[in-house]
Amino acid sequence: MKLWALHCLALCLLFRSGLSQTVVKSLPGLPGDLPFHLETGYIEVGELEDVQLFYYFVESERSPKDDPLVLWLTGGPGCSALSGLLFEIGPFTFDYDNSTRLRPTLRLNPYSWTKVANIIFLDQPVGAGFSYANSWESYNINDIVSAAETYEFLRKWLILHTEFLSNPLYIAGDSYSGIIVPMVTLQVAKGNEAGLEPRMNLEGYVLGNPLTNGNIDYNSRVSFAHLKALISQELYESANIDCNGDYINVDESNVDCVNDLKVVTECLENVYMANILEPNCLYATPKSTMGDVWDSSLINEDRTLVPFPSMEAPRVWCRSYNYLYSYTWASDKVETIEKWVRCNETLSYTYIVKEVIDIHKDLIKRGFRGGGHTAPEYKPKECFAMINRWFDYFYI
Secondary structure, three states: HHHHHHHHHHHHHHHHHHEEEEEEOEEEEEEOOOOOEEEEEEEEEEOOEEEEEEEEEEEEOOOOOOOOEEEEEEEEEEEOHHHHHHHHHHHHEOOHHHHHOOOOOOEOOOOOOHHHHHEEEEEOOOOOOOOOEHHHHHHHEEEHHHHHHHHHHHHHHHOOOOOOOOOOEEEEEEEEHHHHHHHHHHHHHHHHHHOOOOOEEEEEEEEOOOOOEHHHEEEHHHHHHHHHHOOHHHHHHHHHHHHOOOOOOOOOOOOOHHHHHHHHHHHOOOOOOOOOOOOOOOOOOOOEEEEEEEEOOEOOOOOEOOOOOOOOOOOOHHHHHHHHHHHHHHHOOOOOOOOOOOOOOOEEEOOOOOHHHHHHHHHOOOOOOOOOOOEEEEOHHHHHHHHHHHHHHEEE
């Protein structure tokens, strides 16, 4: 496609969709002007063209025209991209020592991946973060639709930002994005092969602790618990024999297997599954069925943690309490159709894709590699060093 035609298409898309982009110069809780370029906006996608996907785009703090372009998809499905931006790889995070529940403050993240890459943080699928649709029909979503709308978003975003077309492109994410990222990557690869415009400079994809096959991934928890001495050798051997190595598709008439797994569950019920070395904390009100509905009494103005009565320790630090600040901050002076939540668990989402191992194999044949739960949240320094070395290896 000629360059003038590409610009014409961009203008037509802007006119048709009412697309909006805003350069953000300052943020609540962070003094002064931003020392990096931040753009936010909506791009319209979907069969009915009424799905508005919201994004945050941060230019590389090193060399925007040379550094890779990364599309970051947060997991869930239904978790806001703001979660990845604030708690994992974005250029700013909360200054917990100087924050209160009602007045959170920010600080710069020295381990932000934006120091070496341009990153688009996308609220996907529709219903996640600030993304919304103008019709109820468009909220009925599944893996295939989610991947297709994400691919459409990326194509339209690059048409509007042609200056990044030549940058090496990576599709990245963690957790449930392990399903969506390889699907989007494969669509990009096939689109390039079919000659679709704009042609994307796809270099690969990056995954952290990704979901690949639900049965295999969740079934491995018993073996992992055994390797980490969370269950005994005797219990593991008994469960392995009685359940024939399958702890997910359990025949309820197999009493021995059911009893073994009951004991396994009792051994693991107080373990924090996302990181077994951290405390397992209740962070929702006991009456709530929503994972991110908060009881304001959990954190006082002086940031003293108030544990639930069931906890034995009088005080305990919980990583999940950090998420409370995002609710206050994201809802500050923002008018939205619905109240912002970090992870929307009310999505009308159908899990169609059971595994993506074959997609990984397909991508490997095309010359790409995937690596792998929110590792940058727990080990930001190490993950930044990893991604910095990875990019430098290819581009310096």
